[in-house]
Amino acid sequence: MSDYRDELEALAARMLARPDKGAVADYIPELRHVDSQQFGIAVASIDGEVVSAGHADEAFSIQSISKVFTLTLALGAIGDQLWRRVRREPSADPFNSIIQLETEKGIPRNPFINSGAMIVADVLLGTHEPRETIGEILRFVRFLADDESIVIDHHVARSERQTDFRNVALANYLAAFENLRNAPERVLGVYAHHCAIRMSCRQLALAGLFLAAGGINPRTDSRIVSRERARRINALMLTCGQYEDSGDFAFQVGLPAKSGVGGGIFATVPGRASIAVWSPGLNPSGSSHLGSIALQELVAMRGWSVFG
Amino acid sequence: MSDYRDELEALAARMLARPDKGAVADYIPELRHVDSQQFGIAVASIDGEVVSAGHADEAFSIQSISKVFTLTLALGAIGDQLWRRVRREPSADPFNSIIQLETEKGIPRNPFINSGAMIVADVLLGTHEPRETIGEILRFVRFLADDESIVIDHHVARSERQTDFRNVALANYLAAFENLRNAPERVLGVYAHHCAIRMSCRQLALAGLFLAAGGINPRTDSRIVSRERARRINALMLTCGQYEDSGDFAFQVGLPAKSGVGGGIFATVPGRASIAVWSPGLNPSGSSHLGSIALQELVAMRGWSVFG
Amino acid sequence: MSDYRDELEALAARMLARPDKGAVADYIPELRHVDSQQFGIAVASIDGEVVSAGHADEAFSIQSISKVFTLTLALGAIGDQLWRRVRREPSADPFNSIIQLETEKGIPRNPFINSGAMIVADVLLGTHEPRETIGEILRFVRFLADDESIVIDHHVARSERQTDFRNVALANYLAAFENLRNAPERVLGVYAHHCAIRMSCRQLALAGLFLAAGGINPRTDSRIVSRERARRINALMLTCGQYEDSGDFAFQVGLPAKSGVGGGIFATVPGRASIAVWSPGLNPSGSSHLGSIALQELVAMRGWSVFG
């Protein structure tokens, strides 16, 4: 493991030395103030060990990465019935586009674009109060990471709600097509809060390790999902996890992954490891600039692509 | 290998016994007359051995599967310059849709939809005569399969040209956006002919084995492409190989694959094997009905998904 | 005038005798209960006289016809500056489509589709309270019709707000593109209330008579708008007044007109007369079924098309 650690340390040092850092997301007011001079990486292997480097213990807003966990919970709740309300195809349009929602009658393309994640949030809400559902999601993530210190940043959640006009439009469009059971405002409340979960790279790598390990968390030895479901969530991350850049990401990196505008990227190497990287500056398509580069370098060095 | 053979024989028998066979493609007149009561499968492992069952030695029209081989050739000719003229993203629209071509200014989404494959054909044409380019493609496929008996069915090629109004539209649209170097008719000639290559499952599995074997054909020990290029072609097959059903196919099967309306499907298990299945009846999305089911069953039995 | 009256009486009788009445709008709960066995018509000539027949004094919900009056007010307030925020082109899509709003960056196609009328409502709101703006619109309509008995049906306005998910989406989309000055909820409040104005055919014909009379209300001899502006509002009604059926309506009827889902249609015969018809049953495109037929018959009898 020690050469591993050296490799990650060198990688983190190279990233922190680069002059290009990308631009911190500005559309959620509270996220604007994050210092862009940060980079962290953590790799959890399927035997449960974690190696990390850089700011790997700094908590950040995981944003859309949370959709992987809510999808897992919703599949646990209603199984394949979910696919009556959301599809499993990449979207050619950006994550917040409403066009396909109109032409495809209120059925989102996949559970990782915003409208699809709202369907997932609506499933989790069921007949509960938003507060309860938000609590359930947080408990699940803490359980996955085996770490009670994970919290939701309510400032960020409220900040997002103030300028989320497009999300309000998407949720109301789902309601217009009768693809929401709960009022749009309640669904948006759950959505904004699970996006505002704060985690470190280390916590994130551990929380998602079950997806690399056939559905089992090797640290706690508990089965989270069946092997088949783990595979399928990985497949969705690969084809849809980077929105309209998913094809390019598969071509360049070759791993199932999910990014968030907070600068985090979570990836799985099925049968081997999970990876979390974080650096707040984004590239034009809204993924972490340094995170993407680091992931690409690490995968090349290790030969970790799922494509051979 | 003998239990392998039994497994494939049993699979072929199960498929041939099913009452549902799908419907033979009717839009290319010459393809209408194929007997739908056929099923073949061949698996080539990276050590070069082939196991097969059913009608695995029956030649069929490989149609769009040929795009994997022309893409390989074009990348060999001009490398990453290809990506200036065609993208690497899944298309949300059907394989012959023209909408994105207009909104995206004549740059096809990926090299597997029809318009993208026409760019590839145009690259291969270069300054040659169509006849020469068609010959070059055929020689390449024979070389890959190490089999000089592979031919092009000129009847099928001519038959396709008589009713290919949408393809004519696509090629002229590419020309309108100055993304063709050659006249549309010449490009369409090359395109129709490489789609009309006839191969058996056995030949197809061998011809594509290099994609499972890190770029090397293990039977002839010749390097076809670099390991990185093999990976990337696999990535493209996984994200774009089944057109607008690529997401679902990745979710259900989890392997890089390319289908053709002749009823063939070619798939790779990186680091392990290549697979060719064939049955002429198609499902509503234009892939082999029995072929898709067989592939799914085989992958489940063998645990061959790239997703763990 | 007496043969005129006979003609309208006969027309009303023919309409009421028809077995086909169309279907009453059901998407605004409060409108569902209107008796479909009603038909009224009123024609106001530019000398100020009104002839009517059938249920011409029955008040009904004018719905989108109100957009003609709010447009007139907004042009009075800010003149051609309005056209920086909304265009003047027919929309190929339905009145509540959001697709063009995304592809055209939040600039609605014209002031008669829902999103365009929201821009108009936002202009009228300015820095006022919704209650004040609603009052201003109502006073303007009363002034135009010279009739203080015109009211807003607050039940209908509230009823509409309960199920207007698509309108909420449109307003939030305008806000996302920074084409609203006021909060979406305030704009939607004004919008729902001006749509809920109740008027009779007689009141409506009089209120809009200025558009047929070169901008002057001949009954009160007051100039409402310049002759040029009256022309231009007529032009907008002809090209955009029936949403995606405007072309067909111009082809069949040949008059500037605006319909509402309450079953009213208002039309102008420039230089001659204004017409209001009402019958609650709608045709599939959302215009009054009998109203459209009656208008077509009247125009044919009188030779009133603007096209010769």
Next chain:
Amino acid sequence: MSDYRDELEALAARMLARPDKGAVADYIPELRHVDSQQFGIAVASIDGEVVSAGHADEAFSIQSISKVFTLTLALGAIGDQLWRRVRREPSADPFNSIIQLETEKGIPRNPFINSGAMIVADVLLGTHEPRETIGEILRFVRFLADDESIVIDHHVARSERQTDFRNVALANYLAAFENLRNAPERVLGVYAHHCAIRMSCRQLALAGLFLAAGGINPRTDSRIVSRERARRINALMLTCGQYEDSGDFAFQVGLPAKSGVGGGIFATVPGRASIAVWSPGLNPSGSSHLGSIALQELVAMRGWSVFG
């Protein structure tokens, strides 16, 4: 009539003195060489008199204005059956867009966009040879203008065919949806030739005068179409004649009109006059720059808008 003449002379002088002339169309090679320093105007009143000014006797390529004449012929041939194959709605997209053709299953929006005019050409072709149909169209235009000197410029027709990739795409798309009876190449031949008719402003004003005069040519006293059909062709020109700028043109000018990329515009003042203007420089939307301005000034001076 003499003050009329003075008015037009002054208008022509003002136009020729302007420094802004627009840009001559360059996408048809043969049209590039036309001198942009030209402006002509002719007004034919419904009593048959013609007043003209500037280069009103200079022949130019009428291009899409010819679609008014072919539409008239096709309606004469098959009447309202035409509307099964083409609609009567404005197109939100440019004249050569293919998007709506795909989403609306091969039914063009209206007979003035290119695809719609190809349907009209296909109707006229029927079972004839292209040469015969082209001859029939030319004879009809000569008959309308009562002028045997009108010709087709075959150089322009051939020149257009060399670079009409988008039109080839459109025609093949119509064929793919089985909305062409003849081979695309034959339809395109007829289309290119009727667009290449050369006429002067005087000839054009006379040829279209029947549309202003209730369907009768007042010079020859022959009925061309019924009054109702003349009205309806005027309605189509107003709602669809300027492609995606039809709404703006109706708003600014307020007359039925059809433009061509050769720099001509034909307009009708129903019940009064027909107008032909010509100046080769185009504005960004492809209509004559000076022609549009002149038409707007003339209509304002004369109060000729159909909207009051």
